[in-house]
Amino acid sequence: MKLQQNTRLALYSLLEFAADPNRHISAAEIAGKYELSSHHLAKVLAELARAGVVQSVRGVGGGYRFAANARRLTLMDVISRFEDISGNGDDTNEHTPAGRALAKVLSEVDEIARATMNSITIATMLRIIERERAAAAGDTRPRRAPAKG
Numbered sequence: 001m002k003l004q005q006n007t008r009l010a011l012y013s014l015l016e017f018a019a020d021p022n023r024h025i026s027a028a029e030i031a032g033k034y035e036l037s038s039h040h041l042a043k044v045l046a047e048l049a050r051a052g053v054v055q056s057v058r059g060v061g062g063g064y065r066f067a068a069n070a071r072r073l074t075l076m077d078v079i080s081r082f083e084d085i086s087g088n089g090d091d092t093n094e095h096t097p098a099g100r101a102l103a104k105v106l107s108e109v110d111e112i113a114r115a116t117m118n119s120i121t122i123a124t125m126l127r128i129i130e131r132e133r134a135a136a137a138g139d140t141r142p143r144r145a146p147a148k149g
Contacts, residue, residue: 001113004083006047006082009036010044014073014122015126016030017065018068018122018126019126023065024057024063025063026063026064027041044082045064052068053073055067068122071121079117
């Protein structure tokens with residue numbers, strides 16, 4: 001599943017906000033970290049605010065903060081706000097047996113991807129990020145199994 005830039009921006013931002021849910025983070029700070037346009041990112045954040053996933057705070061010390069439940073919000077919840085996940089955009093030649101067979105297989109692959117994204121929460125992603133950071137830092141200590149989230 002290839003995600004559009006807006007979807008990736010939304011996911012990166014939500015992971016930043018959810019990692020420190022009490023902190024207000026500006027669009028410019030996230031844009032700088034990921035080398036993105038803060039103007040473009042602001043549009044994505046406005047959509048997340050309309051969805052009630054983040055809260056916008058104006059003024060000095062303002063920015064955005066995480067307003068959802070990280071243990072319930074799934075990747076698919078976010079992806080579906082920015083992507084057409086209906087599966088109807090397939091341009092496979094479906095008027096031949098080979099085309100119909102390929103369309104069927106691709107549809108099944110998409111369904112598996114959607115089910116997987118529906119099962120992964122923001123909290124789970126935060127645990128994966130932490131393991132990645134530890135591995136990058138050379139921390140090879142055994143970790144306890146993550147709680148379901």
